[in-house]
Amino acid sequence: MPGRSQGELTILYRGPLASCDYDCPYCPFAKRRDNPEQLSRDRVALERFTAWVAGRDHPVSVLFTPWGEGLVRSWYRRAMVELSHLPHVRRVAIQTNFSCRSGWLAEADLDTLALWVTYHPGQVTYQRFLGRCRDLLERGVRFSVGVVGLPEHLGQARRLRADLPPEVYLWVNAAEGTVYTDDEADAWTEIDPLFQYSRTPHRSAGLPCRTGDSVVSVDGDGTVRRCHFVPAVLGNLYDGTFAPRAAVCPVAVCDCHIGYVHLETTGLYDVFAGGVLERIPALLPPG
Numbered sequence: 669m670p671g672r673s674q675g676e677l678t679i680l681y682r683g684p685l686a687s688c689d690y691d692c693p694y695c696p697f698a699k700r701r702d703n704p705e706q707l708s709r710d711r712v713a714l715e716r717f718t719a720w721v722a723g724r725d726h727p728v729s730v731l732f733t734p735w736g737e738g739l740v741r742s743w744y745r746r747a748m749v750e751l752s753h754l755p756h757v758r759r760v761a762i763q764t765n766f767s768c769r770s771g772w773l774a775e776a777d778l779d780t781l782a783l784w785v786t787y788h789p790g791q792v793t794y795q796r797f798l799g800r801c802r803d804l805l806e807r808g809v810r811f812s813v814g815v816v817g818l819p820e821h822l823g824q825a826r827r828l829r830a831d832l833p834p835e836v837y838l839w840v841n842a843a844e845g846t847v848y849t850d851d852e853a854d855a856w857t858e859i860d861p862l863f864q865y866s867r868t869p870h871r872s873a874g875l876p877c878r879t880g881d882s883v884v885s886v887d888g889d890g891t892v893r894r895c896h897f898v899p900a901v902l903g904n905l906y907d908g909t910f911a912p913r914a915a916v917c918p919v920a921v922c923d924c925h926i927g928y929v930h931l932e933t934t935g936l937y938d939v940f941a942g943g944v945l946e947r948i949p950a951l952l953p954p955g
Contacts, residue, residue: 676727676758676882677912678945680896680926681717683888685710688736689767690791694816694843702736711743713888718747720890720905722754731784731945732762733896733926739768752777761946767792770803782946783811789824798831805833812947814839817846817856817863829859837948841925842866861952862939869923870931874916878930878937881914897927 687702702710721728730751738744739762749772751760761782773781783804787797804811813832815825817840829838840860842848848856848867857863879885880894880902887893890905898918903910922928929936929944941950 676729678729678731678878678883679721680731680733680883680885681714681887682733682735682885682896683710683713683717685738685741686735688765689740690737690765690788692788692791692816694818707741710888711741714743714747716890716906717886717888718750721751721757724756727756727758729757729759729945730761731926732760734763737765737767738762739764739766745772748781749776752781759945765791766800766804770800770807773804773807773809778808778810781809782943782948783809784946785811785813787813787815787824787828789815789821794824794827798828801832801836805836810943810946810948812837812839812943814841814860814947816841816843817848817866818843819852822855825856825859837952839863839925839947840866842868842923844923862949865928865934865936866925869921870928870934871920872917872922872928872931873920876914876932877917878932879917879927881912883930884910884912895927895930897922897924 684706685702686700721730732738732744744762745768748760748762751757757780759782760780761784763784763786765788766783766785785801801813813828813836815821825838825840832838838859840856840863853863853867883895884902885893885896886905892902892905892910893900894902902913917931922931925947928934929940937944939949940947943949
């Protein structure tokens, strides 16, 4: 995705879903158990969004970034499958712990679908998670795998890197609020040669960013913002009040991959060419 041809749009969609089958102590998101009414509202919102994408006549790419775990819900699996078969959808991806079963993937177009999978030690056994990754490989699914860079995860991350084939990118997210010494950063860089991009926040104020123009954030009501980290509303997807507009970033720093990957100054559209949404680099530097 080196840029946007006329009308091409990338959407980061986050509906009201907040429930998760994991309870990670380091997760920055407030988890809750959604009641049936909340789950129904999320399903209706997602189906409305999927229908909107289906009705477009220009290229669209979608990354689902739910607060909770989406793929344990049938409507997220169904949306992934349906969107993957639309000719104008370039990519449909989701951030997931992939605790769900994988049989539904047989119905998807695997040239379009991709997964951003996070390994959470303490929430799933190592062998169970590795087995899921091997299943994805056997099915020919395009996916990346990652961990949060906490000291207690280092050993498992090293083990995972050794057990996965080299073509599977294993990324490391800097733990929120953590300042890494050079030795600590070097240890994580041995696993993820691109860890330098996550290690420290990126200065972003006044710098050109694709968000708001070729990339937007959309919530369950269709409210459009330039990204998840800028609260200003740009209009609504469904009532025609939103139109893409280029503007520099209004916040001081950006410390999340789904934000700073779109900053033009990082050059990450070249690093992740063809795999921006699923976080798969075009060519990984030597580890």
